Structure formats: C-alpha cells, structure tokens
Amino acid sequence: MTLELFLEVGCEEIPARFIDGTLAQFREQLAKRLTECALGFDAIHCYATPRRLVFVTPALAARQADRTELVTGPPKSAAYDTSGNPTAAARGFAAKQGVGVESLKEVQTDKGVYLAIERRIPGRSAGQILSQELPLLLASLSFPKSMRWEPSRFLFVRPIRWMLCRLQGEVLPFNVAGVTADGFSYGHRILAKNAQIEVNSFEQYQSELLNHKVRFDANDRRAAVESALAAEAAALGARVIPDRSLLDLVVNLNEYPTVVSGRFDPSFLRLPKEVLVTVMREHQKYFSLVDAREAALMPCFLAVVDSDGSHAALIRAGHERVLRARLADAGFFWDLDRKVKLEDRVEKLGRVVFQQKLGTMLEKTHRLVSLTGYLGRNSKLENQGLLKDAARLCKSDLITEMVKEFADLQGVMGGLYAEAEGLPTAVCRAIYEHYRPQTFEDASPETCEGGLLSIADRLDSVVGAFAIGQVPTGSKDPLALRRQTLGIIKVVLDQRLSLSMEKLFFRSFSLFKRKAVRTQSDTWQDFSSFLKDRLRFAFKELGFRYDEINAVVETRFDNPCDCLERLRAIAAIRSSADFEAVAQGFKRIKNILQKSGMDLSAERQEVDSSLFESPEERRLAEAVEALRPKLQRALRRRSYTKAFELMAALRPTIDLFFDQVLVMAEDQRVRLNRLNLLRELLRVFFNIADVSEIVPVPKEGSYVGAST
C-alpha cells in the first residue's frame, strides 16, 4: 500500500528570487531523508507561489519493512559452567532481552562462538517518520537571507503562517515555528478574502485553489502570463520585447497574475529607448513594446498584476500615473546630466572609490588611458587617439544622476551622453559597449575600440585584484574575476586580436606602481595559472574536447587566438586514422624518452648518421630533417592544419621504425643517438601541440556521452 503525502507551507511573501532554490533544496532533502529512512517513494512534486510552498509525494510506502537485528551476548565459553548449566552471564543476558535462556542461539563470530538472540524490529509507519523528519527538514533549509519572527527563534526565509499536511487524507500534525500543521489551506489573500479551505487530497487542492484565485503551479502562471502578454500586445498592434529574466521574476511575484496594458505620454519618446526600457523594467517590472514591424518603441507597457482582471481600468490608471512620475524623473536626469560634459566630470571621479586598496575611479581612468594606448598600438588600430578619448571618458557616467539611479545603465548612458555631445561615433560606441560581454554567452562589443576598452577595463580590475592578493578561491569570487577574465578571452577570440597575455599583464601590473602589495613575479605566477584555467573553460564552452585542449594549452597559451587556431586544426584532423596512429606513436616516444631519463627541454643534440644501423632509422632521420623547414614555414603562417597533415604523413616511416629498430640498443652510443633522434621528432611538432595527449576516440557506440 502506498500513501499520498501532501504538504503546504503557508508563508508571508517569499522573495521571488529565492523560490526555485528553496523548492530544489526541499526536494533534495526530502528524497535524501526518505531514502535514509528506507521509506520508498515514487516522485516528489514541488510547486510554489510567493505565499506557499507545496510538496506532493503521490506514492509513499506506508511503513518501513520490518527487520531483524542480531544482539550478541556472552561468549559460549563463558555461558555454561562445567556441568553445562547456564552461568550468571547467560541468564543475565537472557533476562535483559526478556527471553528464557533456552531461546538463545549460538552464532559464529570472528572472536569465536557467542550466544545471541535475533530481535525483530518492526518498521515504523510513514506517519511516525514524517512527523519527526518534516520539522527537521524545514529547519535545514537555508536561504541567502533568512529571518526570525517568533519566540522559538526559528530561522526561515519569511514568517510561516500555516501548514497543511495530509498523509493519505489524514492530518499529520507536527509543529514548526509555533505553527501546527492541520488540514486547512487559505485562498488568495485579497481576491478570495484569505478564505479558509479544508483540503483532503492533492487532487481536491488543485480545484479548490483555482476556485480561490490561486494558481499554485508556476508553469500555469507562466503560461497564463505569456498568453496574456501576447494577446494584449496584439491588441495594441505591438510586439513584446522578450525578457526572459523579467518573466521569471513576475511569475513568482503573484498568486493570480493577469496582464494590464497602459500608455505613457508619447513626448517621453524623446528619451533614449535604453532609458525608457530600463525605467519600466527596473522600477516597475513592466514589459516594453515595439510596433509590430519591430522598429520603434511604442509609448505603451504591459504590467503583470495580481488581480482577476475585473478592475483593469482602475489598475491601469494607477500604474500609468506611477510610470508618469518615474519617466518625469528620468527626463529630469537626462536633461540635467547633459548640462555637464563627460570631460568635465572626469576629475570628479577622484571622489568615487574603485576599490579600497586600489584607489579611485580617477586613478583607474588614468590606467585605462595608458593601457588602451598599448592595446591600440599592438592591434594596429587605425585611430588610436579615439580609443584613448573613450578610455578617458568611459567612467564619467558613474557620477551622472541617471547611472546613480540605474546602475545597470553604466556605460550605456556614457555612450548616449557622448553621442548627445556630438563626440565621434567610435568614441560613443566604445563607451556604450565597454561593459560587454556580461557573460560568456553575451555578445562581445561590435566595434574594435569597444572591444579593446572592454579588455582594458577588465584586465585592470583582475590584475589589480591579484596584485593586492585578492585571488578567487574555491567558490568564493566576490569580485567576479572569473567572469571578467572569461570576458577578456571572449573579446580577444571574437575580435581575433593577436595579443600576448603575458605582455599585457606586465603592462597592466606596472600601472599599479606602489599599490601592488605582491611582487610582479608572484602575481604573474598566480595570474597565469588562473588565466590558463579560464582558457580551458572557455575552450570547453566552445565545444572542444579535454584532450585537444590539453594538447594545445600545455604547449603554450600566451596568445589565445593562436590557441584557438591550433585547437581547430587538431579537432579537424584528429579523427583521421594516420593522425591518430602518429599521435599514439608520439605517446610511445614520450614514454620511452621519459623512462630513459631524457630531458625533453634539453639542448638540441645533433643526430650522428654514422651510428645508424638500419635504413628505417636513416629514413626517419631524413624525414625529420626534411620536415623541419616545411614546418617552420607552416608555423610562421599559422597553417596548423598543414603542419598536422605533414605529421600524419609520417605514419609509415614511424611504423617501420618501430617495427625494425630497437631503440634501447646494447651499445650506449647507438642508444643515445636513437633517443636523440626521437626527441628531435617530438620537438619539431611540440611547437604546435603535445599530440601525445590526444586520446583515441573509441569507435562507434561507446563514444556517446563521453565526457569532454
């Protein structure tokens, strides 16, 4: 027999951002505890609104299976006296277990034969277990921010106001935070006047809650919101600007969402689209609309409200009035901010802290000007002066009223204000896009100037943090240095910037002067291994396999674009039979060299052809010599595919060599000569990649799901 477990925890409004994480934790914890208690279950379903967390286990075992436990007593030797009668020890044990001595049995253990008794332990019922486990489970949930509110000082995300818990229809009472679980739920606080509802089963709950204006399943609410957004937009001849994270948020801000459309005065369209969308989104959580041809923003919005839709006109008027005041503020900021040029704000950055130990934003600005100067020269940018101008002005918008109000608009506002001042397009664009990309999936800046400024900005933050010893450890990365470094890599790769990361690091480090508390070489050591790690991550994200990444990155990683080209070449050729065989051969060679103590990085030793004993050996040596100039040419031109083709073509020569030649010859001079030859062979290719790292791909079938 199985039972339905159904729990609803009624709370005051849980912040939308915590809901999904809370459900996941509960599911995981419940599964773990049920498993530990050996109580079988089929599934755990979780639902939530801001006011309730709902958990259902449709088929839970009614009780644990009974089990037997062996209780051992005294050793047999001590249990009977010489005449075979039970001793005091045996009688005592039997009495303690509540049985006669004759019921004791003998068991063989490591230490000899002992008296023992098998006790049957009846399984506990699901109800017994749950009324003990559920309070512990609720207490074990953790939240980014939790609170206390009642005398037992229970810690939870928001106050718990009721609990409904039924096990196959029976109330399962337990107590948490001064609340006892019973059989009642409550309807929508306003639309259903918080009516108390007696609920016996999850099935009944589903219909009752809807009758009481609660959509308890976020998927339901999402579907309702999405279709209402589309319908309202269509009625206005408009399209909604898609906003996934806003949708995720509003779905968890309501129990009974409907959509109301509203308008604002078209005169506000004089403000930049970015500002209008941000005001609507950040302040009011409204969706913005563009006309159906997706050209221009419309003076309209869609608000997701907690209402049954019967008083839309009143609600619309309220939201329109609030937005009007917000837009008036934004308009005020837009006009006010443009009265002071970005250039005239630069000095004021001396009042804005960049980082306690790294000084002010003005100091950072000076470093960015210097760093972009270097970057501009090294990427042969056409008009390097414009990039430096952008660098000087890019942080000035931090002290505009608009950015103080909407931090997310940093950079964007700077670009828009620069445009309004009539500065060159390249300067405006670079400022506008220099905070991109926010994530590895986000788009890089489109202009070269924007890309270089983005690199400089992040590099300065990351190198600065490393220079004062703020290195990310484990899961702790408060300054988001990992994300920022990935951003650098992303821009470098997207814009195909051939840059030496080491030189860039040293340039950036030197700008911190006495602010650095660590030495340049210590900092570089940490930074370079951090960078290598991030490169591996980036390449993995791009779909390369781990062995390809090993082969390429271990050789050198100073120039990420070059890494990418070598990776592409190796990924393209790796499945060819010849290449795979040669890679295997190289692995064998590497092993032989390592076993015989050859230093792979030692000075080149001339191979002595007079010591050759077989034609296969001579042929390999000739092949290596013939390859050397071709490979160097290929390397100069970065035609790595060509280089790998040359390598693959060596297969018959290498195969024959291993068939016919014993490397570890008796004669020491011959042996050393052969080892030298192999080392040269490895070295001409290891400039490109350590192909011995390549692991043969298992043939059809077993390859599926292989980890990369």
Place this chain on the structure above:
Amino acid sequence: MTLRFQDIFLELLRFWADRGCVIQMPYDIEKGAGTMNPETFLRVLGPTPYSVAYVEPSRRPADGRYGENPNRVQKHYQLQVLLKPSPSDIQLTYLQSLERLGIRLVEHDVRFEEDNWESPTLGAWGVGWQVLLDGLEITQFTYFQQAGGMDLDPCSVEITYGLERIAMFLTNAESCFDLEWNSGTSYREIRMRDEVEFSRYNFEAADVAVHFKWFDEFQREAARLIDLGLILPAYDYCLRCSHVFNVLDARGAISVSERARMIQRVRTLACQIAAGFVNPQKPAPPRHH
C-alpha cells in the same frame, strides 16, 4: 468620502490606537526616518513588549528639489507603527488599515515585494517588503533583526506608511503640492516655502566648516554622555550627528574616505547607546582622553 491629507493620518492613528498602540508625538530632533525616533530605535531593544504609532517628519536634505519636483521633497511625513512582538496576523491587519482609508483592495493590484532595510549608521537591519498599490510604493514593512549591533529578541515589526504617496493615490493628485491638507488649505501653502528655502540651504548655503565642527562636537558630546550613563541625551547627539552628516552629504562636501569614517563614528555611538539602554545599571567604563 474624500480624505484630506490630515484625515489620512488621523484615521490611521485612530486605527492603530484601537489596536492598543500608544499614540506618540514626533521626536523633536531632525532625522532621516521615523525609525530613528527613540520610540522605535530604543524600544525594539530588550524584552519589554511595546506598541506605538506616530507621525514623523523625515528630513532627507539630498532629496530636496526646490519645490519643483511633484514627488521629491527634502521633508516628508511618515506614519510609523511599531509592534513588539510581531503579531502573527500583522499583514492582514495592515491591509485592513488601508481599507479603513476607503481603498477597496479587491479592485487593486496589491503586492509585497522584497525590500530589506538596512541602516549602517544605526548598526541596524531588518527583512521585509515594500508594499505596492497599483505599482506605487506606499509602505515599508520590516521585521527588525538587529539594532545597535544587537540581535533582537523578541523581534518587532515596523510599518512605515508614506503619507504623501497614499494621499496622492487616494485623490489622483499628480503633485504632492496639490494635496489638500484640510478643506481649504493645500500642502503647497503649508510646505512650499519650507522646500524652497531648505533646498537652498542644504545645497548652497549650509556652512560646511561649521557643520564639520558640529559633527565633531556632537560626536564627542554623545560619547561623553554615554560614559556618564546618560543614554537618552547621548542618543539626541547621535541623531544630530546623523543629520549634520546628511547636510554635508547634500552639500557634496564629504570625500570617499571621510564618508566611511563618519558613518563608522555614528555607528559606534549607536551601538554603545543600544548597549547602554539595555543594561542601564552598567554604563560603559569611563574613557581616558
């Protein structure tokens, strides 16, 4: 029923008086929020239950707009309710108080959206929401967790109504200056000159050097009174420090490093005052200068 501005706070005070609250007066020292009134900041400390409601003028010098912005003023009025310990039906009671003002909630979009409160200068923080009525923030709702750096037990709940916002909502006013304070007298008549002159004072005329001097003196006086075990007078000077700091901030006179240091000085006072309030018999040991 058309409520004037004064009717709103009269109704709300009556509503909370009927639920057992002491109706208190505003505290006679400038402050940024009703929370800083000792009836909240000090009463949340310690074990003694207390329920109180009062109107508090709140001064935020940097928010002044010379009376030219319909929504922003350097002084506005909060109606503050503090309930200790927090009752379990407090959200419902709060919603009833809105209905008392004639707001038919079922016709509106009412939401409690996460908004946690923190005051670094008071060493205080709480967890709660802003209450939105058709998208308009009308109330701050906070469960206090710490004040003066001390964990609170029992926990209090604080409800702060923004009176101008609610009045504008009820009368569809586009500007707070258009509100009728009572029948015949407008908010503009009562408050406009105040806004214009204090905006000029806070942004242009306040003597920076004198304010820095006052900050130092008030801070020293508060510290001296703490040593004497005169906790309530000490708190007055702590509040004065806070306001002087806000004026200097509006004047743009506080540099980055100064800012952190000044906040820390006020915070230290607030924490010592909280400790002294809870344990009056044990004032902090006298300092030697």
